[in-house]
Amino acid sequence: MWRPRSDIGTLQHRDMHFKRTNDGDIIGAALYIRAPKESHFLEKSRDLRKTLPVEHTASLAYLGNPEQVRSIQPTTIANILKQIMQAAGIDTTVFGPHSIRSASSTKAVQMGHKIDDVKKHAHWSLSADTFEQFYYKPAHQIHNSRDITNSIFSDSENNTTSGVDMEATKVGLGTTYNRTVAGMKTKDVVQPTPWYRKFI
Template identity: 35%
Template sequence: MMASLSENTLKQYNTTFRLWWRFCFQTGISVYEATTEELIRFLHNIFETANLKYGSFNSHRSALSLILEPSVTDNPILNRFMKGLSKLRPAAPRYNATWDPNSLLQYAERLPNPLTLQELSRKLVTLLCLITGHRLQTIAKIKLSNFIYGEDAIQILIADPIKTSGRNQLQPTLHIPFFKEKRFLCCASALTEYIDRTSYLRHGQDTLFLSYRRPHLVASKQTLSRWVKEFLQAAGIDTSVFKAHSTRHSSTSAALRNGIAVDVICKTAGWSQRTATFAKFYNRPLVPPNEFARAVCNVSHSRHADLP
């Protein structure tokens, strides 16, 4: 049963359990045998003391459903209370607008050549996020043993579980095309350069990204997030507003503006099948997966063999 929960979910639920334990201790409630009314008191207490959105309350409910009776957490009274929370504290998107990737791409083109390993690391992880539309969690799980080198592109299979992994769910494949027209924006070329320059640091390590500082351990998702944020800031993007995850918003919006069908964007970026089904309602045609990355960088088809 514990294995059914991801590591990140467990960390998130631990916050709930600490709050619940403290509330039960202070009010004399049984931790494992509370009633629906007592659960509502707990959620209402959080509502009055913290300015949280509906998603946080729903997460608390999900966590406590693991330790309380189903009749407590799936109760008509609680359902009505949760509906009230959704009205009073509605979930809202993190961003009301997104940034244009052109400013970042222009900055990347102006960088001196050759780059230091630090600069190359930041540039590569940011470009990977941008041209794939995937989460940093996915980028952090890239392994060299899952590369498939083609004439026009590199395909990367993501074998490890990610946020959207589940039964009957296909694991994502990242498509990294070679760009001839914009050599300094060619993520595939930066990828091969990074692999060559870190080969002597690996000592058998299969994970793609390593820390550029000694002892060159595997770079965590948090480290990659910091690299992306630093690259965005250097490109003039307001990182007090836009975090590393905003690359996902920016790239998918740019792809849509450049004519990529919604269902292709959803499939490429790894969004749910329900979203893809909604996109198919508009009867958009499918295009080759490499076209997503090309549309973001606004370049035409090329072959890496022609790169200087």
């Protein structure tokens, strides 16, 4: 089972074998394609699938008892994963079953582990920013996203949210001039109902 769109990019030079004439001209080529991880599971569970209907799903339950083996729907797997994530203390309103990698690595950083250690553990390059760009969801980002989502989909007439403004002050030694470069104050913001609400 090869997925042409996703696996074609994994081809390497060693996967291509050219057939040549005695003069060295290429007359043909063979591509050797490595099977994805899923096909290993399907191959190992082939005997268990013999009694299942043709339209069964790839995921199976009761693997320990061949007489009880049956398909599991993706939603069942998602619910099981969600329960495991909740038991691990992960906020499942922010992280769903498809974002386990993001949830676990963010949780590790929040628990005090260094970002470089998390990157090493997940086999991310230390020089790339894949983790920071796609997987790490700091608490303030989650809070801001939740406020925005709530203000968009809220039914109330006026939505009140609390925001944090930051302002820094630079103090010049030996001078009387101080300028603002950092600092922190909070303010409440009242957001009006979005314009499109009158059409809903």
